[in-house]
Amino acid sequence: MLTLEPRTAGPLRQVLTPVLAIVATMIAGGILFMLLGKNPVEAIKIIFVDPLFDAYSRSELLVKAAPLALIATGLSFGYRANVWNIGAEGQFILGAICGGAVGLAFYGIDGWFVLPLMAVAGMLGGFAWAMIPAFLRTRFNANEILVSLMLVYVATLLLSALVSGPLRDPDGFNFPESRQFHDSATLPILLQGTRVHIGIVIALLVSLVGWLVLQRHVFGFQIKLMGAAPRAAHFAGVSTNRMVYLCLGISGALAGLAGMFEAAGPVGQLVPSLPAGYGFTAIIVAFLGRLHPAGIILASLVLALTIIGGETAQYLLQVPKAAISVFQGMLLFFLLAFEIFTRFRLRRSGAGATA
């Protein structure tokens, strides 16, 4: 009989698990496309390989990876401490709304201060939205998973109410969208002819800071302690409530910043279709990156690849947009499944086992 013995995984297995998961996803995805009557090899090539050999797609990879990395870095703090913020999508939307509203309030006013102000507003918006589940969990013991998730639906409706109401473009023929942000409310472009913006640099900086906090700061230690041994953390004087507020607050603020970047960067205005699922995809990024800042950077690139490849597959293979989430869900499945090899050792035991 086979039994599982717990073990601590070496660094090699930590890296190997996500790689294996990606390969398994490609195989299973190919089989799925075959069942749907598409050419599996071509489908996998379109989604996972082709974007790498096209200059514009490569730059778009950075554009899509930046918000993912930002959000996932924030989420990874909470997930390490068993604080489950599932509503990053909602915090992302609130960040876009608040940042965008500031940009629209200063419409036509040029000045270096507009963008920083928008960024602060975006972070505050995401932060405030994340404080709702934090407060309800610490004060009323309400499950933060369900509360933060319900707030995603509320945020989506709020965005569409605002862009067809107070934030609507006055010259926009009643379309539910805001004005285009003017130049000083738009993120500077780093590479001419692409959409690569300053947010990518900030995402890198944030993950560096995240790594430092996790490795060198007492807060990082407390997070790990609370995730690994909640009772020990309690006795060591780590306040659960404080950790819930901090974890949700950080991830909310970063998701809000990502939302503001998306609105002031690639999109350039507030539209109801702004929430593109980054908040949910970032959950997978966090796990695929093994909740480690460096891993998250790599994982965000991989997931960005599936987003871009999925968009191409959408019109080349005539598959719906949501087909990407099949891949993303499978990726998370395989990752969680293969994790068993890092956490446990298979051992023959019982009758007939050799000692």
Place this chain on the structure above:
Amino acid sequence: MANNISPVLLFASIIAAAQPLVFAAVGEMITEKSGVLNLGVEGMMIIGAIAGFATAVTTGSPLLGVLAAAIAGAALALVFGFLTQVLLANQVATGLALTMFGLGLAALIGQPFSGVKPPPFPKLDLAVISDLPVVGPLLFNHNLMVYFGLVLVALIWAFLTFTRTGLTLRAVGEDHDAAHALGYNVILIRLTAIAVGGAMAGMGGAYLSLVRVPQWTEGMTAGSGWIALAIVVFGTWRTWRVMLGAYLFGGVTILQLNMQIADITPLWLVVLALFLAAVSVTVRSFRSSAPASPWMIGLWFTTLLAGSIAIRHPVSIPTEYLNMAPYIATILVLVAMSADKLRANINAPASLGRVFHRTG
């Protein structure tokens, strides 16, 4: 139609609207009773919705559709079961993966089915009784799924309360180590509970696409799966309360839709809620003969304020804000039910969400 909502039809439509939630929430309750938290209800529902729809359209039989939905939901649930029970994966993350995967797969399968009309679902037809006033539309004029759901809920209640297997299931949920030591197969029991929960979520989804809407649109579950999870908390893991919770949420949805049609300012609902809260606080303070608290005075003041605003400014509110009602109601209910820790946890399975690792 304006300002003319028939209460009988209203209740009939609440029952119809709540039925998917009844299936999904009671199914999830069984899963949770065995100590497993499956957050993938939304994914299993949408898979059920498309599997049921596709089968009903291709075979022409809605009942086969429901069967297919149950099988599809159970199959997806078993993926979750395999990962969490055999491979000991994190239940929260796996449940999320299930939802994302389900939403995507349903969209892929459903692509050729958008805009197609499903075959009509058979209704209970008792000629004379159905035509009775009030009682007819309320009790005897639903489709078969409503009655099937009621019977199923009754059976589940009886199973959990009176049978030995039901007791074993609950024991596994309370303390899996003790149940294992007694010789019960914890993993097998949990896998069964997960599959049953998935089958019911699938049927709830099929109800959505075959009866309630009847059509297929991408992402048509729109959070019902998550609301079902909240309803289990609301129902404190008790069958009849969970069902009642589902009807309450169905009620919120229908009320909200009717308000949109009838053009009632929802501010009046806020006034009503504030008034009820103020009354209950006042009654409680009379009973305990405590001095008037600032809370109480504040509540009455806000009630008056909101009431006068509602009279002076009969503003109509954009539909987006009204559509938020079910989600905000879910949050409020979660808060109200969880605030009293003792009451909230008295029926919660003690091993809920914990990984069972068999040693030796």
